[in-house]
Amino acid sequence: MLGIELTPEHELSRLVDLGVRAEDAGYDAVYSTCHYNNRDPWAFLSRLAAATDSVRLGPGVANPYETHPVTLASKVATVDEASEGRAVFGLGPGDPSTLANLGLEDERGLRSVLEAFKTAEQLWAGERVDRDGTFDASDAGLNYEPPQGADIPVHVGGEGPHMCRMAAKHADGLLYNGSHPKDLAWAREQVDDGLEDRPDHRGEFDLIAYAAVSVAEDEAAAREAARPPVAFIAAGAAPPVLKRHGIDPEAASEIGDRVSAGKFSAAFERVTPEMVDAFCMAGTPETVRERAAAVAEHADGLVVGSPLGPDLEAAVDLAAEAVDGLF
Numbered sequence: 001m002l003g004i005e006l007t008p009e010h011e012l013s014r015l016v017d018l019g020v021r022a023e024d025a026g027y028d029a030v031y032s033t034c035h036y037n038n039r040d041p042w043a044f045l046s047r048l049a050a051a052t053d054s055v056r057l058g059p060g061v062a063n064p065y066e067t068h069p070v071t072l073a074s075k076v077a078t079v080d081e082a083s084e085g086r087a088v089f090g091l092g093p094g095d096p097s098t099l100a101n102l103g104l105e106d107e108r109g110l111r112s113v114l115e116a117f118k119t120a121e122q123l124w125a126g127e128r129v130d131r132d133g134t135f136d137a138s139d140a141g142l143n144y145e146p147p148q149g150a151d152i153p154v155h156v157g158g159e160g161p162h163m164c165r166m167a168a169k170h171a172d173g174l175l176y177n178g179s180h181p182k183d184l185a186w187a188r189e190q191v192d193d194g195l196e197d198r199p200d201h202r203g204e205f206d207l208i209a210y211a212a213v214s215v216a217e218d219e220a221a222a223r224e225a226a227r228p229p230v231a232f233i234a235a236g237a238a239p240p241v242l243k244r245h246g247i248d249p250e251a252a253s254e255i256g257d258r259v260s261a262g263k264f265s266a267a268f269e270r271v272t273p274e275m276v277d278a279f280c281m282a283g284t285p286e287t288v289r290e291r292a293a294a295v296a297e298h299a300d301g302l303v304v305g306s307p308l309g310p311d312l313e314a315a316v317d318l319a320a321e322a323v324d325g326l327f
Contacts, residue, residue: 001173001206001301002327003029004308004316005060008039012047018316019048023055025320031060031090031175031303035098042075049083056088060210060303061157061175063094064116065107070129070140073120077146085147090175091117092157095236100260109134110162114170117154125150157210159183160238161190168194168205175303177233179211179281179291182244184298208301211292212280215318216309219283225310226282227268231255233279234271245278285322292323302327 004022006015019030030048032041045057057079062072072091080087093108112134119137122129126149128141146152156167157175167174168191176187184207191207198205212233214226234247235256242249251270258267276282281291292302302323309315 001028001208002320002323003027003031003056003060003208003301003303004319005031005033005210005303005305006044007033007306008041008044010312012039012044014312015044016047016051018312019055020051021313021316022320023052025317026324027055027304027320029056029058029088029303031058031088033306034059034062034066035095036066036102037098042079045079046082049079049086052083052086054086056086056153057083058088058155059090061090061092061094061155063092063099063108064112064135065094065099065104066102069112069116069119069131069135070123070137072116073123074142076120076152077124077142077144080146080148080152081144087146087148088153088155089117089120090155090157092175093163095232098259110160110166113156113158113163114166117156117171120152121150121154124148124152155206155208159187159241164190165194167191169197169199170202171205172203173206173208173301175208175210176299177210179209179213179295180245180278181291181294181298183241184209184295186244188298206300207298208303209295209299210303211295211305212282212307213288213304213315213319214280214282214307214309215285215288215315215322216311217284217318218310219287221310222284223273223276223282225307226276226280227271228264229306230271230275230279231264231267232259234275235259235267237279245274247272247275247278285318288319288322289326292326296326300327
């Protein structure tokens with residue numbers, strides 16, 4: 001599976017054009033990031049559904065704190081209807097740096113993610129639900145059934161060991177936030193542990209590298225464009241991940257403080273070359289292919305994530321060509 005992430009930090013008409021371009025370039029799925037400080041991802045996905053024919057569409061990833069899980073289930077079902085059965089539900093604990101702005105950083109956890117997508121599956125199957133756990137619901141139900149019904153794929157976004165194992169046991173895929181083979185090798189171990197407890201009825205499972213990618217013919221320009229997403233990744237990386245790559249936790253924490261404060265330029269300036277190497281496939285198409293090939297030894301799929309490159313339109317095509325045949 002080859003997907004691409006499009007971030008609603010750009011005008012919606014341009015994003016739709018990029019999504020159409022991605023479909024033409026051979027991507028299988030388009031995910032839209034979900035951050036309160038960008039444009040609404042659901043508006044974008046609805047417009048893209050009308051402009052495309054084959055790519056799967058979904059949030060990459062939504063969280064069950066900013067929006068009630070029952071409402072999230074309905075939003076995904078609406079995308080499924082608008083796209084005539086092409087929705088995918090990307091769901092995770094959310095970005096800690098932006099959730100901190102909303103006072104929600106302490107809400108993040110595995111149980112809330114699991115309960116949210118289990119509830120969604122019940123609703124999509126036409127059931128009514130009651131919940132008294134990480135959220136409340138009383139006799140909640142949808143007044144319509146999405147084309148895929150309960151078969152809408154659920155891809156859990158996460159990088160902690162328990163989230164990886166939970167996804168392998170209960171979901172259809174894991175969107176692992178990683179660009180480096182060391183991280184994907186570790187993720188594969190966690191997934192394999194979870195798959196030992198996976199019920200047969202859940203079917204196949206995909207470990208998908210949700211990788212920051214910055215590709216251009218100019219290596220220096222590609223690496224410079226990688227700074228913003230690497231800042232967010234480094235700020236939200238767990239201590240074991242930072243240790244795996246020899247990155248100073250205090251340096252990552254300083255970046256996170258500046259992101260939360262909206263001082264983005266100051267945060268981006270603190271991104272080091274080592275952080276770029278750890279958290280992004282950045283460089284020429286040849287460099288990106290080499291990095292992606294190493295990741296493909298451990299992953300079943302790849303999502304080409306932000307920033308894509310200094311030239312978005314060119315990067316959509318360059319990335320697809322660079323990883324052709326690997327996933």
